[in-house]
Structures are given as structure tokens and as C-alpha cells.
Amino acid sequence: MVTGYGPVERLVRLWLPVGFFLVLALFPFYWMAITSLKPDVELYNRHIMPLVLHNPTLKHYIDLLTQTNFLTWTWNTMLVAVVSTAISLVFGVMLAYPLARMRFAGAGLIAMTVAAIYLVPQPLLFIPLADLINRLDLGNTLTAVILTYPTMLVPFSAWLLLGYFKTVPMELEEAARIDGASRLQTMRRIFLPLCTPGFISAGIFAFTLSQNEFLYAPVGVIAELIRGDVFYWGQLMAGALLGSIPVALIYSFFVEHYVAGLTSGSVKG
Amino acid sequence: MSVRSEPLLAAARPARRGAPIGLWLDRQSVFSWLMMAPPLLFLAALVGYPFCYGILLSLQDRPVAHPGTFVGLQNFITNFNDPIFWRVALNTFVYTAVATLLKMVGGLGLAVAMNQHFRMKNLVRALLLLPFIVPTVLSTVAWMWMLDPAFSVVNRLLIGLGLPRPGPSWLGNPILAMFSIIMINTWRGLPFYGITLLAGLQTVPPELYEAATIDGASGWQRFRYVTLPLLQPIILIVTLFSVIFTFADFQLVYVLTHGGPQNATQLFATYAFDIAMGAGQLGLGASVALAMFPALALLIFALTIYMRRG
Numbered sequence: 001m002v003t004g005y006g007p008v009e010r011l012v013r014l015w016l017p018v019g020f021f022l023v024l025a026l027f028p029f030y031w032m033a034i035t036s037l038k039p040d041v042e043l044y045n046r047h048i049m050p051l052v053l054h055n056p057t058l059k060h061y062i063d064l065l066t067q068t069n070f071l072t073w074t075w076n077t078m079l080v081a082v083v084s085t086a087i088s089l090v091f092g093v094m095l096a097y098p099l100a101r102m103r104f105a106g107a108g109l110i111a112m113t114v115a116a117i118y119l120v121p122q123p124l125l126f127i128p129l130a131d132l133i134n135r136l137d138l139g140n141t142l143t144a145v146i147l148t149y150p151t152m153l154v155p156f157s158a159w160l161l162l163g164y165f166k167t168v169p170m171e172l173e174e175a176a177r178i179d180g181a182s183r184l185q186t187m188r189r190i191f192l193p194l195c196t197p198g199f200i201s202a203g204i205f206a207f208t209l210s211q212n213e214f215l216y217a218p219v220g221v222i223a224e225l226i227r228g229d230v231f232y233w234g235q236l237m238a239g240a241l242l243g244s245i246p247v248a249l250i251y252s253f254f255v256e257h258y259v260a261g262l263t264s265g266s267v268k269g
Numbered sequence: 270m271s272v273r274s275e276p277l278l279a280a281a282r283p284a285r286r287g288a289p290i291g292l293w294l295d296r297q298s299v300f301s302w303l304m305m306a307p308p309l310l311f312l313a314a315l316v317g318y319p320f321c322y323g324i325l326l327s328l329q330d331r332p333v334a335h336p337g338t339f340v341g342l343q344n345f346i347t348n349f350n351d352p353i354f355w356r357v358a359l360n361t362f363v364y365t366a367v368a369t370l371l372k373m374v375g376g377l378g379l380a381v382a383m384n385q386h387f388r389m390k391n392l393v394r395a396l397l398l399l400p401f402i403v404p405t406v407l408s409t410v411a412w413m414w415m416l417d418p419a420f421s422v423v424n425r426l427l428i429g430l431g432l433p434r435p436g437p438s439w440l441g442n443p444i445l446a447m448f449s450i451i452m453i454n455t456w457r458g459l460p461f462y463g464i465t466l467l468a469g470l471q472t473v474p475p476e477l478y479e480a481a482t483i484d485g486a487s488g489w490q491r492f493r494y495v496t497l498p499l500l501q502p503i504i505l506i507v508t509l510f511s512v513i514f515t516f517a518d519f520q521l522v523y524v525l526t527h528g529g530p531q532n533a534t535q536l537f538a539t540y541a542f543d544i545a546m547g548a549g550q551l552g553l554g555a556s557v558a559l560a561m562f563p564a565l566a567l568l569i570f571a572l573t574i575y576m577r578r579g
Binding site: 013018021025029031043044091102103105110121123125129147155208211244248255258 | 385551
């Protein structure tokens with residue numbers, strides 16, 4: 001759209017604003033990284049220039065991995081994220097396929113209810129849900145977390161998949177029906193294999209969302225590294241960085257799908 | 270084609286003719302409801318039931334680990350006479366309004382700046398989305414360290430620019446604490462806004478800009494009279510979306526300030542949590558959380574209606 005500007009104008013119109021947003025977005029990550037690599041003497045010395053590394057060390061990472069339960073927490077988080085993503089994809093398909101393809105009374109109402117449930121913020125349900133979980137003796141268990149995470153992910157995946165399903169042409173399914181396949185066969189053998197891109201974007205989205213949940217998850221590492229008033233900042237930042245890496249990696253491989261999901265979710269619904 | 274479809278046809282025909290149950294299962298409504306039953310039951314059990322149970326709790330005096338007694342609207346009356354509750358309502362309103370406004374203006378700016386051709390655009394877009402992707406708790410801990418009373422890097426940079434020592438107490442001063450949570454919420458949400466609006470901008474046909482330019486429109490006029498009206502539906506959807514989740518925000522505040530200092534950053538969600546889990550008053554906490562419901566219901570209803578039409 002913008003063409004034919006000189007280098008100065010391009011600097012002002014493009015690189016200054018984009019650079020500003022980039023620095024703003026990335027500085028906290030730079031600070032996490034640099035903090036996690038500084039020795040404590042450097043970290044808590046106010047007379048050293050703070051923005052660069054003077055004596056890099058891996059001590060915080062080693063301490064984090066050997067002296068805390070970081071690996072256990074990471075494993076639990078991953079387990080919960082994978083299981084709840086899987087549950088939400090399966091349930092999402094079961095909701096979205098009939099809504100996208102079948103004509104039946106009540107379809108519009110169900111579609112709206114699913115969208116509305118996705119928009120219900122977790123804090124509204126947190127207190128009754130916590131009480132119910134305690135009554136079932138599931139307090140502080142992974143089962144509780146795995147059960148409660150998908151409440152938001154199921155309607156969300158259904159909603160995303162519904163948008164995707166509607167873009168898939170119906171001819172193949174019609175052909176399968178004429179050939180005598182049942183509805184279930186048509187869905188499983190013909191339709192679902194066509195929808196891999198939709199599953200990938202819904203899956204990534206559900207995975208990052210489930211990583212982001214804190215309410216029900218025991219944020220163990222952080223609790224371990226804040227003892228009373230003492231904050232182990234080097235290890236905290238090492239943990240924060242390592243904890244961010246899985247999500248950041250997955251998403252950088254699939255950023256196109258992610259952006260497509262982001263916009264189809266909010267633009268088309 | 271006909272050769273390949275022959276076996277399927279042969280295999281399926283007897284089933285269709287022989288078993289009426291197969292025919293019944295193949296009816297659109299039967300198939301649909303059977304298929305949707307498990308996820309709908311799941312949602313009813315884990316969203317519908319807790320929601321109703323929350324209403325029941327809010328009408329009870331229910332200390333943790335004790336049976337509740339029905340007290341009618343007593344909890345809501347208690348909230349109504351609680352000055353902190355009104356402080357919380359005001360905080361939530363300010364937090365939501367200012368953060369949403371900043372995200373909207375900043376997001377528009379980001380989208381317009383990004384809507385140009387340049388090298389490594391996809392990389393830049395991916396990097397810009399990072400704050401939105403990384404788990405809130407982790408990035409909030411990083412901000413906590415950046416605003417640390419003794420070793421805040423923000424303050425050290427400001428002092429380097431000439432501010433007097435020791436620099437502002439970001440999380441200790443009530444007004445600055447509110448400012449800080451608003452800024453961090455904006456930092457996190459702005460990329461979502463910007464990238465969504467960018468996707469909207471890319472659907473604006475270039476001919477419209479060309480026509481406006483030929484008619485003598487300035488850059489600002491093109492933005493005001495071409496871009497903004499066309500983006501309006503997307504802006505509305507993203508804004509409603511952002512208002513809903515900012516209004517009910519929990520994680521950021523809970524980690525960064527815990528609602529302090531002196532409840533200056535306490536929001537509905539954190540206050541409800543404190544009362545229910547900290548003070549052990551489940552009934553009263555549930556009633557504080559439910560106080561969010563009327564506004565949320567209105568917003569959710571508006572957004573669902575709007576998205577269906579769009």
C-alpha cells in the first residue's frame with residue numbers, strides 16, 4: 001500500500017513505530033534472559049550497568065533443575081495441557097460437526113449457548129467449582145485440573161472448528177452418502193481427514209490457552225522460589241523463561257495457523 | 270469412480286435395508302443430538318451446575334468446611350454496605366476502561382504501522398504476539414522483578430534519564446500500582462488487538478484508498494473516512510471481547526499486587542477469591558463474584574448476538 005517514499009519517510013512511517021512496539025513487547029523477555037544468566041553479586045549490585053551481561057553463569061538454571069521440583073511441575077503442566085487439549089478437540093468436533101452440517105430444531109440455540117459459554121470468564125465459576133472439587137475429594141489433584149481446564153476449551157474449540165467446517169465443501173460427503181455410507185462413516189472416514197488444518201489451529205490455540213490457566217493449576221515453582229519475603233530472582237527468571245519456551249516454540253512453528261485461528265475466531269465467529 | 274464405489278455400496282445396502290435402527294440413527298436430528306450429547310452433558314456438569322451452585326452459595330452463610338445456612342440476600346446487603354466492595358467496583362471499572370482504551374488506540378496504531386510491505390514482516394508479527402502467548406503468570410513475575418522496590422530496572426533507566434533517586438514505588442503507591450496493572454494488561458493484550466485489526470485492515474480493498482487519494486483525501490482523512498468505518502465491526506468485536514476478559518481479570522493482579530496496597534488494585538475476581546479462599550467465607554465470596562454477572566451477561570449477550578450476525 002505504501003510505496004514510493006524516501007528512506008527518511010520510511011524510517012518515520014515504518015521503522016520508528018514498529019521498532020517502538022517491538023522494544024516494548026520484547027524487553028521483558030530480554031530482561032528475563034539476562035537476569036537468569038547473571039550471578040547474584042551482579043544481580044544485586046546497583047553500581048553496575050544493568051542492561052548487559054558481565055559474567056554470565058548457568059548457576060540459576062542448574063539450581064532450578066536440581067534444587068526445586070521444576071521438572072515435576074513442567075511435566076504436570078504438559079500432561080494437563082495435552083490431555084485437556086485432546087478432550088477439547090474430541091468434544092469440539094462432536095459439537096461442531098452437527099452444527100455445521102445437519103439441519104435440526106434447536107441448532108441455532110445450541111450454537112449461541114456454546115459461544116456464550118466460551119465467553120464466561122473462569123473467575124465467575126471459580127468458587128463453586130473449587131468447593132465442588134473439594135467435596136469430591138479431588139482437591140489439589142491432577143484429575144481436578146484435567147476436569148476443569150476443558151470447560152473453557154471445549155466451547156472454544158467447537159467454535160473455532162465450526163468456522164472451519166463451514167469452509168469445507170460438501171460434495172465429498174454427499175458422494176459418500178449416495179454410496180451408502182452412514183452419517184457416522186461419512187464424518188469419520190470422509191470429512192474429518194479433510195480437516196487437519198482446522199485441528200492444528202484449534203489444537204495450538206487450546207494448548208496455549210490451557211498453558212495460560214493459573215486459577216486451577218498449582219504454580220508450584222513460583223511458590224517454591226518465593227520464601228517469605230525472599231525472592232530468588234535469578235531462578236525465578238530462569239523458570240519463567242524455561243516455562244515460556246514450550247509455548248513459544250510450538251507457536252512459532254504454527255504462527256500462520258495461529259493468526260488464522262485468532263482472526264477467524266474473532267472476525268467470523 | 271463407479272468401479273471404486275461398488276464395494277462400499279454392496280457393503281452398506283444390507284445394513285440400511287435390514288436394520289431400522291440404522292435408518293433411525295441416520296436421521297439428521299437423531300444423529301446430531303446423539304453426537305452432541307456427551308459434550309453438552311460435560312458442559313452442563315462443569316459449567317451449568319457450578320453456576321447454579323454458585324447462586325445457591327451466594328444465598329448462604331457458608332464458612333469453609335462447614336455446612337451452610339440459608340440467609341437470603343444477606344450477603345448482597347453486606348456487600349452493599351461494604352466500602353471496600355464499592356472501592357473494588359470503582360477499581361474494576363477504571364482498570365477495564367483505561368486498559369481497553371489503551372489497547373484499542375495502541376492496537377490501531379500497531380495495525381496501521383504493520384500494514385505496510387517490509388522484509389521479515391512475518392517474523393516481526395510473530396515476535397509482537399509473544400506477550401500474548403506466554404503464560405500470564407510467568408510474564409507477570411518478570412514484571413514484578415522489573416518493578417522491584419530495590420532493583421527495578423525501569424527505575425534505573427528512569428534515574429539514568431535524570432529522575433531523582435530512588436525512583437517511583439510502582440507497586441507500593443496506590444495510584445502507581447493501579448497504573449502498573451493497567452500498563453501490564455495493555456502490554457499483554459495490545460498484540461491481540463493489533464494483529465486482529467491488521468487482519469481486518471488487509472481485507473480493505475486498495476482501490477478505496479486510491480479513489481480517496483484521487484479525490485484529494487489526506488492521510489488522516491483516508492484513515493478517518495475509509496479505514497475506520499470499514500474496521501468498525503472488527504473493532505467492536507475485539508473491544509467487547511477485551512472488556513469481558515479485562516473486567517473479570519484475576520491472574521495479573523493476584524500475582525503482581527494481590528489487590529494491594531490497601532485494596533487499591535483489588536478487582537471483583539481477586540476480592541471474591543480473597544474472601545472465599547483467604548477468609549474462608551464461601552457464601553460471601555460467591556456473592557462478590559456474582560456481582561460481576563449482570564454486566565458480564567449483558568456483554569456476553571451483545572457479543573454472541575453480534576458474532577452470529579457477522
